[in-house]
Amino acid sequence: MSSSSLTLPEAGQAATRNRRILEILGAAAIAGTYIYLVLNQPADIASGPGSASALIALSGFLAGAILLVVAVLPTLPTTTVVLIPVALVLNIVMGQFVGSTLVPFYLDAIGTVLIAVLAGPAAGAATGALSSIVWSFFNPTVLPFAAGAALIGFLAGLAARHGFFRRFYLAPVAGFITGVLAGVVSAPVAAFVFGGTSGLATGAIVSAFRAMGDSLLAAITKQALISDPMDKAIVFTLVALLVYALPRRLTLQFPFVRRFRVLAGSRDS
Amino acid sequence: MCGASGSWPEAGIPRPGRISPLTGLTAVVAAIVVTTAVGHWSLSLAVLLAAAVATAAARTARRVWSAAALILLPFAASLLLTHGLFFPEGHTVLWAWGPARLTVEGLGFAGAMLLRGAVLVVLLLALSFSIRPADVMALSAKYEVPAQLAFVLCSTLTIAPDISRRAQRIREAQQLRGLHTGTSLPARAASFRALAVPLLLSVMNDAGQRAAALEVRGFGGPAARTSLREVPDSRLQAVFRWTVAAGLPVFLVLWFGPGWGGSAP
Numbered sequence: 001m002s003s004s005s006l007t008l009p010e011a012g013q014a015a016t017r018n019r020r021i022l023e024i025l026g027a028a029a030i031a032g033t034y035i036y037l038v039l040n041q042p043a044d045i046a047s048g049p050g051s052a053s054a055l056i057a058l059s060g061f062l063a064g065a066i067l068l069v070v071a072v073l074p075t076l077p078t079t080t081v082v083l084i085p086v087a088l089v090l091n092i093v094m095g096q097f098v099g100s101t102l103v104p105f106y107l108d109a110i111g112t113v114l115i116a117v118l119a120g121p122a123a124g125a126a127t128g129a130l131s132s133i134v135w136s137f138f139n140p141t142v143l144p145f146a147a148g149a150a151l152i153g154f155l156a157g158l159a160a161r162h163g164f165f166r167r168f169y170l171a172p173v174a175g176f177i178t179g180v181l182a183g184v185v186s187a188p189v190a191a192f193v194f195g196g197t198s199g200l201a202t203g204a205i206v207s208a209f210r211a212m213g214d215s216l217l218a219a220i221t222k223q224a225l226i227s228d229p230m231d232k233a234i235v236f237t238l239v240a241l242l243v244y245a246l247p248r249r250l251t252l253q254f255p256f257v258r259r260f261r262v263l264a265g266s267r268d269s
Numbered sequence: 270m271c272g273a274s275g276s277w278p279e280a281g282i283p284r285p286g287r288i289s290p291l292t293g294l295t296a297v298v299a300a301i302v303v304t305t306a307v308g309h310w311s312l313s314l315a316v317l318l319a320a321a322v323a324t325a326a327a328r329t330a331r332r333v334w335s336a337a338a339l340i341l342l343p344f345a346a347s348l349l350l351t352h353g354l355f356f357p358e359g360h361t362v363l364w365a366w367g368p369a370r371l372t373v374e375g376l377g378f379a380g381a382m383l384l385r386g387a388v389l390v391v392l393l394l395a396l397s398f399s400i401r402p403a404d405v406m407a408l409s410a411k412y413e414v415p416a417q418l419a420f421v422l423c424s425t426l427t428i429a430p431d432i433s434r435r436a437q438r439i440r441e442a443q444q445l446r447g448l449h450t451g452t453s454l455p456a457r458a459a460s461f462r463a464l465a466v467p468l469l470l471s472v473m474n475d476a477g478q479r480a481a482a483l484e485v486r487g488f489g490g491p492a493a494r495t496s497l498r499e500v501p502d503s504r505l506q507a508v509f510r511w512t513v514a515a516g517l518p519v520f521l522v523l524w525f526g527p528g529w530g531g532s533a534p
Binding site for chain 2 (some may be wrong): 085196
């Protein structure tokens with residue numbers, strides 16, 4: 001009874017509960033938006049710009065991502081928070097560079113996956129969502145993809161937690177699976193908000209499927225299922241190369257790496 | 270001093286630069302939502318025209334429109350490729366070559382999407398070119414936004430040039446040491462690793478020092494933060510924000526509700 005006043009548990013519990021509610025609301029907003037868009041595939045996509053669907057995709061995914069960021073960010077240790085800007089710069093620089101080439105990949109999640117491997121799924125999700133938000137200061141077309149970016153970070157963290165980075169050949173497998181799910185989530189945004197894709201190379205793939213008679217959403221989903229899994233497999237492999245090239249004293253500074261034996265040779269503390 | 274009772278006139282329309290970032294954000298969100306909901310090319314064009322006037326008044330027109338062009342030109346090319354040439358739902362064929370068919374309906378769809386995308390891009394760029402990072406920090410302290418969020422937003426915008434300079438120095442140092450910079454895939458992978466690992470090491474070391482410095486200053490603690498900086502604002506702007514925040518949901522309900530002309534899903 002008397003010990004409760006020494007550790008101030010009530011305020012801490014209330015804050016934790018509030019954050020948990022925000023997390024649940026964020027995840028529900030993202031899942032609900034996706035389910036709504038897929039179940040109510042609007043017929044207006046080809047007969048007009050699909051205004052209601054675009055608004056729902058834009059607001060639902062973005063609100064969900066922002067709720068997740070607000071819930072997760074205050075729980076992260078300062079050592080992780082100060083690393084997030086570095087990861088965001090890495091994402092933006094690589095994304096801008098690859099986006100300007102004629103390669104149907106993105107490579108804009110290296111920083112996100114790096115943080116997820118070092119600090120866990122929550123940090124990865126927050127980094128992914130923040131990456132889209134901060135990048136939108138220079139390129140607003142990435143803003144609606146914040147939920148997809150958060151999902152990539154979350155899944156990368158889960159993969160790291162379950163040992164997919166302990167064996168080098170498992171990293172691209174985890175990346176491939178993450179890419180499939182990320183592509184499925186991002187496709188409705190690309191379809192309803194942008195009417196396709198903003199890249200020339202990815203646009204060429206969409207137009208090839210359209211020429212075969214696919215509907216717009218089907219063509220974009222197929223394009224995403226080609227580009228995203230390969231892209232994430234490459235990204236996960238690059239991140240595995242990077243984290244194993246870093247000195248052990250640096251990677252073992254992260255409690256997540258030690259606790260879940262994320263990397264080969266890392267032990268429980 | 271830029272206090273609330275500073276040298277600027279208290280009444281009248283706020284001049285560019287004296288508008289709160291929150292007011293700008295509210296106006297931009299409202300314009301994007303209304304333009305997207307209505308989904309008509311004439312409204313999109315009108316909003317873009319208004320943005321041209323606003324950016325000219327704020328003297329950011331050249332930066333905003335050149336940045337927007339860099340984003341919108343590939344977007345336009347992608348839309349033309351996807352819908353201008355391959356639009357199975359199109360019937361009025363203007364030109365055909367093999368499987369490619371240029372249709373009126375496809376061009377119309379691509380044009381509408383481009384205009385709507387242009388509104389999103391131009392308005393958000395105009396907003397980001399008018400915001401000062403210091404104002405974002407001050408606003409986050411005022412409204413008790415998590416310190417971590419404000420730190421990440423502002424830190425990313427300020428460390429990007431530093432990381433770029435650092436990468437350049439490492440690249441030059443590696444080239445002096447004889448780094449192979451061929452065009453083959455293995456050579457590119459080797460040069461990527463030779464650049465990325467030292468860069469990552471150096472920024473991670475810096476991040477560790479920054480974390481220690483922030484922690485001893487109580488970063489992210491429960492105490493309320495204060496800011497010496499006064500972000501420009503006025504009662505008129507507050508009224509505008511609340512009016513828009515209340516009016517936007519009403520507009521959406523009326524527009525998409527039964528009996529109105531909006532296009533429900």
